[in-house]
Amino acid sequence: MANGVRPFFLLTNDDGIMARGLQELARHLSRFADVCVVAPEAGRSGMSQAVTSALPLRYTAYAAGTDFPQYSVNGTPADCVKLALYAILHRRPDMVIAGINHGSNASVNVLYSGTMGATLEGCIAGYTSIGFSLVNRTLDADLAPYLPWCEMIVQTTLRNGLPRGVALNVNLPRRAVQGIRVCRQTMGRWSNEFEPNQDPWGKEYFWLTGTFENLEPEAEDTDDAALRNSYIAIVPTKVDLTDEKTLQTMKNWEWK
Amino acid sequence: MANGVRPFFLLTNDDGIMARGLQELARHLSRFADVCVVAPEAGRSGMSQAVTSALPLRYTAYAAGTDFPQYSVNGTPADCVKLALYAILHRRPDMVIAGINHGSNASVNVLYSGTMGATLEGCIAGYTSIGFSLVNRTLDADLAPYLPWCEMIVQTTLRNGLPRGVALNVNLPRRAVQGIRVCRQTMGRWSNEFEPNQDPWGKEYFWLTGTFENLEPEAEDTDDAALRNSYIAIVPTKVDLTDEKTLQTMKNWEWK
Numbered sequence: 343m344a345n346g347v348r349p350f351f352l353l354t355n356d357d358g359i360m361a362r363g364l365q366e367l368a369r370h371l372s373r374f375a376d377v378c379v380v381a382p383e384a385g386r387s388g389m390s391q392a393v394t395s396a397l398p399l400r401y402t403a404y405a406a407g408t409d410f411p412q413y414s415v416n417g418t419p420a421d422c423v424k425l426a427l428y429a430i431l432h433r434r435p436d437m438v439i440a441g442i443n444h445g446s447n448a449s450v451n452v453l454y455s456g457t458m459g460a461t462l463e464g465c466i467a468g469y470t471s472i473g474f475s476l477v478n479r480t481l482d483a484d485l486a487p488y489l490p491w492c493e494m495i496v497q498t499t500l501r502n503g504l505p506r507g508v509a510l511n512v513n514l515p516r517r518a519v520q521g522i523r524v525c526r527q528t529m530g531r532w533s534n535e536f537e538p539n540q541d542p543w544g545k546e547y548f549w550l551t552g553t554f555e556n557l558e559p560e561a562e563d564t565d566d567a568a569l570r571n572s573y574i575a576i577v578p579t580k581v582d583l584t585d586e587k588t589l590q591t592m593k594n595w596e597w598k
Numbered sequence: 599m600a601n602g603v604r605p606f607f608l609l610t611n612d613d614g615i616m617a618r619g620l621q622e623l624a625r626h627l628s629r630f631a632d633v634c635v636v637a638p639e640a641g642r643s644g645m646s647q648a649v650t651s652a653l654p655l656r657y658t659a660y661a662a663g664t665d666f667p668q669y670s671v672n673g674t675p676a677d678c679v680k681l682a683l684y685a686i687l688h689r690r691p692d693m694v695i696a697g698i699n700h701g702s703n704a705s706v707n708v709l710y711s712g713t714m715g716a717t718l719e720g721c722i723a724g725y726t727s728i729g730f731s732l733v734n735r736t737l738d739a740d741l742a743p744y745l746p747w748c749e750m751i752v753q754t755t756l757r758n759g760l761p762r763g764v765a766l767n768v769n770l771p772r773r774a775v776q777g778i779r780v781c782r783q784t785m786g787r788w789s790n791e792f793e794p795n796q797d798p799w800g801k802e803y804f805w806l807t808g809t810f811e812n813l814e815p816e817a818e819d820t821d822d823a824a825l826r827n828s829y830i831a832i833v834p835t836k837v838d839l840t841d842e843k844t845l846q847t848m849k850n851w852e853w854k
Contacts, residue, residue: 390646390676391709398795398803420646420710425804428792450722452839453647454676466706466787498853507785508841524848526840529763531722536684539654547654548681578844583708584782585764588834592780597754 349436349500350376352426352464355443356419356456358385359404359412363442363476363485370489371439371496372410378435379404380426382456383414387445391459392418399425419460427467437500438464441474441512442488444481448513448565448575449530449554458511462581465509472499472510477569488514491574495522504578511577515569522574528564529557605692605756606632608682608720611699612675612712614641615660615668619698619741623730626745627695627752628666634691635660635668636682638675638712643701645674647715655681675716683723693756694720697730697768698744700737704769704821704831705786705810714767718837721765728755728766733825744770747830751778760834767833771825778830784820785813 351371355364359381368377380401394417404412413430415422423438443457452458457473464471474492476483495512504510511527535552556566565575607627611620615637624633636657650673660668669686671678679694699713708714713729720727730748732739751768760766767783791808812822821831 385652388649388651390648390715392646392648392712393644393710393806395644395806396641398797398805399792400801400803421806424791424806429794429804450837453718453722453837454649456648459646462709466709468787494853498851502848502851505841505844508844511839522853524845524851526842526845527838529838531724535680536655538685541654545656547656548685549654550649550651550677550680576848577839578841578848579839580841580844581706581709581839582783582785583767583833583835583837583839585761585834585836586782588761588764588836589780589782592758592832592834595754595758595780597750597778 348374348376350433352431352435352438353377353379354381354419354422354440354460356382356386356389356460357444358382359414361444362481363444365406366485366489367442367474367492368410369408370493377410378431379412380415380422380430382419382422383416386418386456388454389418389456389459390454391420391462394418394421401425401430419456420463423460423463435469437496438469438471439496442485442492443475445475445479446477446513447473447475447511448569449528452511452527452579461509465507466581468506470499470504472496472512474512474514476514477516487519491519507582508578508580511579513565513569513575515572515574517572519574520572522576523568524576525563525565525568527577528566530566531555531557604630604632606689608687608691608694609633609635610637610675610678610696610716612638612642612645612716613700614638615670617700618737619700619732621662622741622745623698623748624666625664626749633666634687636671636678636686638678639670639672642674642712644710645712645715646710647676647718648674650674650677657681657686675712676719679716679719691725693752694725694727695752698741699731701731701735702733702769703729703731703767704825705784708767708783708835717765721763722837724762726755726760728752728768730768730770732770733772743775747775763838764834764836767835769821769825769831771828771830773828775830776828778832779824780832781819781821781824783833784822786822787811787813
């Protein structure tokens with residue numbers, strides 16, 4: 343990159359290839375990078391790192407009027423990254439980028455997020471990977487103020503690199519950005535998770551909904567705290583889930 | 599439990615409610631515990647921690663001829679845990695148990711696994727949670743030799759407890775069990791991931807397949823190494839993905 347060669351980015355998302363968060367980020371980054379978009383043909387939110395093995399996958403050229411190539415895939419965000427790296431790209435990307443997602447992926451949302459599923463997929467495959475999400479589900483949110491921040495985070499990460507097995511979970515605050523904070527994932531969960539209802543035949547069904555509950559609201563070093571204070575929250579996020587402390591404790595368990 | 603009260607377990611899986619791994623484990627554990635099964639109505643392998651918010655969820659009594667209740671859900675493994683805790687169970691479970699899965703969930707498979715998605719969902723909700731998987735995809739594998747080991751691991755974990763945010767990923771070796779090892783997640787990935795083919799109309803499609811690649815084959819403290827040596831691999835697995843070391847490194851990055 344330093345020698346003037348344009349970097350090459352694979353872009354994807356979980357809101358579907360037509361989503362503004364993806365299209366605007368791809369256009370913005372294409373000013374200094376070669377870009378290829380490979381994204382789900384329709385919304386695949388909440389897909390986590392799900393992969394599709396029971397159905398055949400296909401990709402189709404997506405005519406978006408951009409001067410970079412775009413392909414839609416009939417699968418999950420993680421499928422998109424896998425298929426792009428295996429069958430679509432003719433060049434190793436310098437970075438795998440997912441987003442901008444329309445909605446927060448801070449705290450435990452990282453585990454449910456298709457955006458972060460794609461990001462961790464890029465990471466497992468050995469690529470520097472970043473997921474961007476905006477704490478605003480409104481599909482027509484004004485993304486322009488966030489794009490220079492995303493570019494700066496991409497450039498800084500390209501220069502510094504990331505250790506193998508670590509990707510970035512970047513969440514953008516709802517209001518005017520005050521700056522960035524490198525922070526940790528908030529301990530949290532969702533509560534009151536369903537809205538019950540009845541179908542026309544009297545049978546009960548449930549919509550998944552709920553309220554996010556921060557289990558450590560006093561902590562100041564978390565992604566949730568950064569976002570509440572209008573900072574961009576950047577969490578270095580790893581694919582090795584081993585809890586080393588518990589591993590040591592468990593060596594003293596008496597198994598019987 | 600110590601006072602003679604039977605513990606209460608929520609059981610689920612990702613192979614579907616009819617799968618032998620789930621049914622045999624539930625029957626075995628029901629000898630000393632109250633059990634309720636809430637599992638996907640059909641196979642939901644590779645679903646990771648995906649959740650369903652675009653479709654309504656329903657549960658249906660599943661007549662399996664067992665003396666404990668069973669319900670099928672038209673959703674993912676994580677949905678099953680959420681819906682069970684919210685709408686189906688009338689009592690807080692002492693443990694959330696997923697499996698026995700037909701196939702390995704060691705190494706990076708933990709990230710794709712619906713079994714482990716359900717397990718981490720139980721963990722996030724604040725319950726002691728264990729996922730069991732057998733390194734054998736054969737649906738008629740002989741599970742009997744593994745059931746006493748699963749019971750022992752459940753009993754030992756009940757006695758000792760787990761820290762909040764930590765669950766167990768237990769993988770059972772293909773051949774005769776030599777013992778247990780508490781170990782860490784192997785660094786690995788899948789390669790050669792797709793089998794291309796053509797449909798009757800000449801259009802190309804891809805089946806997700808691939809070969810698991812252990813990126814640290816010399817390491818002896820990993821789940822993959824334990825399994826190759828016919829030990830049960832138990833990895834304490836956390837829902838906080840923050841990489842603390844990279845977090846500290848990144849504080850010295852110059853952001854521009």
